[in-house]
Amino acid sequence: MLRLLNIEFHKLKHNRASRVLTLIYFVLLTSIALIAAIKFDIGPIKFHLAEQGIFNFPYIWHFNTYMASIFKFFLLLVIVSMMANEYSNKTLKQNLIDGLSKKEFILSKFYTVLVFAAISTLFVFVVSLILGLIYSDYNELSIIFSDLEYLLAFFIKLTAFFSFGLFMGILVKRSAFAVGGILVWLFVESIFKGFLFWKFNSDNLDTNNQVNSDLSTISVNDIMQFFPLESMSNLIKQPFTRLNAVQSVGKQIGENFSQDFSVHWYQIAIASAWIFIFIYASYALLKKRDL
Template identity: 70%
Template sequence: MFRLLNIEIHKLKYSKASKVLIIIYFALLTSIALIAAIKFDIGPIKFHLAEQGIFNFPYIWHLNTFLASWFKFFLLLVIVSMMANEYSNKTLKQNLIDGLSKKEFILSKFYTVILFSLISTVFVFTVSLILGYIYSDFNEFSIVTTDLEYLIAFFVKLLGFFSFGLFLGILVKRSAFAVGAMFVWFIFESFVKGMLYWKIKPNAEDIMRVFPLEAMSNLIKEPFTRFSAVKSVAKQVGEDLSKDFSVQPLDILIVLLWTSAFIYFSFLLLKKRDL
């Protein structure tokens, strides 16, 4: 495992574009902390976002993992460009000539996906923990450790998303086309979702749940209507925003199954393809 990871890390060291994208990605993850600096002082009205409870434990785990998941596209570009470079630079063929099997090649990419997902999760955990201890009104250990399953969901979400990107990178061989294919699939899922809700609304959610991007989206539901201030406003206008925000084990299982499928089909593509 470490030998294969070392090969991929060595390649990334010499890719300027990948290094820039990785730096931008982690800079954006860090920028979540800038939300705490948002203040409005208009005469007698003083508003400090961090003091409104958005960084309270355990809510912060839900909010930050949801926000951080929007930045995953930068690492997706790294993943698909890794595969595109293998073909354009002919390093894939050279690796196989040097004795690396096709299975080991796919595993080296998958280990890199796991590494990116794990480092991202630890990074978000660290940023959230620091922000929480600075701004949260509740610092008891039992409260701090509540809802940590959102971090597991975040890790699984990245794992599935990057594995999908890896599969598309192998399928189309070009990073721009791979990202385009991801976008086309998103449009396809959105179209199917719209048609299902139009034709068979009672069962639409259950059917859409098994689609890959929808399953990843379901792992971490939007956290804003969970915020007490939003609920108060909704009640005043007669709206009920109560729903289940918890991470569902079935959604985790579905994404893990898709992840396994993407890696397996990536291997089959590589195995059958004449390099």
């Protein structure tokens, strides 16, 4: 494993674009801390975002992993360009000539994906812990280290997303087309999800032509949870309506923001299954090709 990782990081070290994108990614992760500096002082109105509870334990684990996952696109570019460079620079063929098997080649890429995901998770953990210790109203150990399943969900989400990028990079051999392929897949999933909502809504009209929206939502989500990008999205749901301030405003205007924000084992299982599918498909595709 260390030998394979050493090969990959040697390539990345000499790729300026990959170094720049990786640096940007971790700078953006650090920038989450800048949210604490957001203040609005307009006359009698004083608003400090950090005082609204976003950095309270254990909520911070949910909030920061959700925000950090938005920046995963930058590391995706590193993954797909890493694969595209293997074809354009002919290093893939050279590695195989030098004795690296196709299985070892795919494993070297997958190990790199795991390392990127693990370092990102550790980085978010450290940043969140520091911010929480500074701003949180709750500092008991039992509270600080509760809800850490969001970090596991974050790790699985990144691994699945980067594995998807690795597969697309092998499939189309060009980084721009690989990223474009992922965006097209996102568009296809969104269109299909919209179609399902329309279909269930039209099928569940009662005699008064009122839509049974609860049945529609449950049915659509039950189907969409098995799609790759949707399964990754389900791991960490939006945290904003979980805030007490938002809940209070919702009650005042008659809105119910109740939602299941938990990380469930079956969601991790589905995303993990897609990781296996993407890596195995990458190996099968590479094995089939005549390089």
